[in-house]
Amino acid sequence: MTTAMSSLRPGWERVRRRWRASPLPGFLAWWGGELRALLPPRWRGWFASGADWYLLQAVGDSWSLRRPGRAEPLAEWNEAVEGMPARAFGAALQQVDQEDLRVALLLPAPQVLRRRLSLPQAARDNLHEVVGFEMDRQTPFGVAQVYYAVRELDTPAPAGRCTVELVAATRASVDPLLARLRTQGIAVDAVDVARADDRLGVNLLPPEQRPHRAHPRRRLNLILAAAAALLLLLVGAEWRHNREAALATMQAEVAAMRGEAAEVASLRQQLQDNAGAAGFLAQRKKNTVGMLELLRDATARLPEGTWLERFSVDNSGQIGMQGQSQQAAKLLDALKDSSVITDAGFQGSIQPDATTGKERFYLTARVRQAAAAKPAAAASSGDAP
Known part of the structure; x- marks a missing residue:
C-alpha cells in the first residue's frame, strides 16, 4: 500500500499544485464567504470551512492555547499540576466540534532551520523526497535526525528551476515536546513554526505520526453528493423520457396531419376534376345547338x-x-x-x-x-x- 501511495504521490502533488495556482480556490473561498455572510449568525458555524485550528505553545513547564492570529490565550496551564491540563484544555475547547478540531504545536523560530533552495522544475512533483536526498548536503543533519517540510515559494526563479524553502527541526527538540503532550492526553495534528501571532503554515510531522481522524461529515457529504448525482441522473432520464414522449406525440400528430393533408389533396383533385368535367359539359352545351x-x-x-x-x-x-x-x-x-x-x-x-x-x-x-x-x-x- 505504501509503495502504491508513493507512486501516486507525484501525480497527486501535480494536481494539487495546479489547483492552487488556478483562480478557482480564491473564487470559491470568496463566494463561500459571501454566501455565509447572508446567513443568520447562528447558522454560519454549520457552513464553516471544516478544520478549526488552535495553536499550542510551550514556555518551560507552562502551556498556552490560542486561536491563530490572536495574542491572548484561550487557556494556560502548568503540566506539573495534576489534572490541570485536561481541565484547562477541555474547558477551552468545550464548544468546538471535535470533528473539526485541529491542534498545531508551535516551535520557537530559533529552534527551526529554514533554508531556501533552487531546484529543477522536474523536482516539483516530489519535493519531499528530493529534499530528503539533499538533506545532508544542505543541513548539518541527516534525514533521520530531523522532522522537515518543504514548501514552494512564489519568488522569481531562473528558467527551468523553482525556489522552495526547507523547514526542519531536530527530532531531539521535537520528540520531548510530543512526549509531554502525550502524557497530558493531548494529540497534535501538526508541528509548525511560530510567526508573530500566527503559524508559518507547514507541518513537520511525518504522515505516519499524524493522527488519523474519522470524518463522519465527509462520509455524509459523499453520500449526499452521490444522492445528488443520482437525482441528477434521474432528472436527466426523466427529461429525456419526456422529450421522447413529446417527440412520439408530435410524430403521431404529424402522421395524422399528413394523412389529412393527403385526403384534402385528394378531395381537391376530385373537386378540380369535377369542376373541369362540369365546365367541359357546360362549354359543350354552350357550343352545341339544341x-x-x-x-x-x-x-x-x-x-x-x-x-x-x-x-x-x-x-x-x-x-x-x-x-x-x-x-x-x-x-x-x-x-x-x-x-x-x-x-x-x-x-x-x-x-x-x-x-x-x-x-x-x-x-x-x-x-x-x-x-x-x-x-x-x-x-x-x-x-x-
Whole structure:
C-alpha cells in the first residue's frame, strides 16, 4: 500500500499544485464567504470551512492555547499540576466540534532551520523526497535526525528551476515536546513554526505520526453528493423520457396531419376534376345547338309543300333529311342563310314521285357550332338597315 501511495504521490502533488495556482480556490473561498455572510449568525458555524485550528505553545513547564492570529490565550496551564491540563484544555475547547478540531504545536523560530533552495522544475512533483536526498548536503543533519517540510515559494526563479524553502527541526527538540503532550492526553495534528501571532503554515510531522481522524461529515457529504448525482441522473432520464414522449406525440400528430393533408389533396383533385368535367359539359352545351332550335329553324325555312319523312342528327353533327317537296332544288337556297344549319347538299339525285306528284330528295347538312353561329348572326344583324 505504501509503495502504491508513493507512486501516486507525484501525480497527486501535480494536481494539487495546479489547483492552487488556478483562480478557482480564491473564487470559491470568496463566494463561500459571501454566501455565509447572508446567513443568520447562528447558522454560519454549520457552513464553516471544516478544520478549526488552535495553536499550542510551550514556555518551560507552562502551556498556552490560542486561536491563530490572536495574542491572548484561550487557556494556560502548568503540566506539573495534576489534572490541570485536561481541565484547562477541555474547558477551552468545550464548544468546538471535535470533528473539526485541529491542534498545531508551535516551535520557537530559533529552534527551526529554514533554508531556501533552487531546484529543477522536474523536482516539483516530489519535493519531499528530493529534499530528503539533499538533506545532508544542505543541513548539518541527516534525514533521520530531523522532522522537515518543504514548501514552494512564489519568488522569481531562473528558467527551468523553482525556489522552495526547507523547514526542519531536530527530532531531539521535537520528540520531548510530543512526549509531554502525550502524557497530558493531548494529540497534535501538526508541528509548525511560530510567526508573530500566527503559524508559518507547514507541518513537520511525518504522515505516519499524524493522527488519523474519522470524518463522519465527509462520509455524509459523499453520500449526499452521490444522492445528488443520482437525482441528477434521474432528472436527466426523466427529461429525456419526456422529450421522447413529446417527440412520439408530435410524430403521431404529424402522421395524422399528413394523412389529412393527403385526403384534402385528394378531395381537391376530385373537386378540380369535377369542376373541369362540369365546365367541359357546360362549354359543350354552350357550343352545341339544341334540337328544338334546330327543328324550329328547319321548320321555318322549309317552303310550303315540303314535308319530311325522316330527320336525323348523329353525334358528329351530321344532319340527314329525307322527304318530298314541290320544288326540291330550292331547298338549298332556303337553308343557305340558316344560323344553325350549314353545308347543305343533296345526296343522290332528285326523283319524281308518281303517287304524290312531288320530288323525292335526300338532303345532308351539318349543324353549325354555336361559336360560329353567333358571329354569323351578329354579322347578319349588322347588315340589316
